[in-house]
Amino acid sequence: MPFDSLAIYVSLSQELIPRYATGECTSLFLPRRLTMSQGVAGWVAAHGKPILNGNPGGGNRRDE
Numbered sequence: 001m002p003f004d005s006l007a008i009y010v011s012l013s014q015e016l017i018p019r020y021a022t023g024e025c026t027s028l029f030l031p032r033r034l035t036m037s038q039g040v041a042g043w044v045a046a047h048g049k050p051i052l053n054g055n056p057g058g059g060n061r062r063d064e
Contacts, residue, residue: 003023004023004024004025005021005022005023005024005025005026005028005029006020006021006022006023007020007021007029007030007041008020008021009034009041009045011036011045014035014036015033015034015035015036016033016034016035016036016038016041016042016045017033018030018031018032018033
């Protein structure tokens, strides 16, 4: 599956901490910690469900 950027986060308490990033926007992911339910990654972590999202900057989510 082609991608522009990929970030892998680990969960620590109620925070997601980036541990690995690759692609065009690496510098945007690595310094940024997220709270549970913040952004697309936080929503997935908080709900334990995958999503299909062709526009991660938008607010549209479809549970799969």
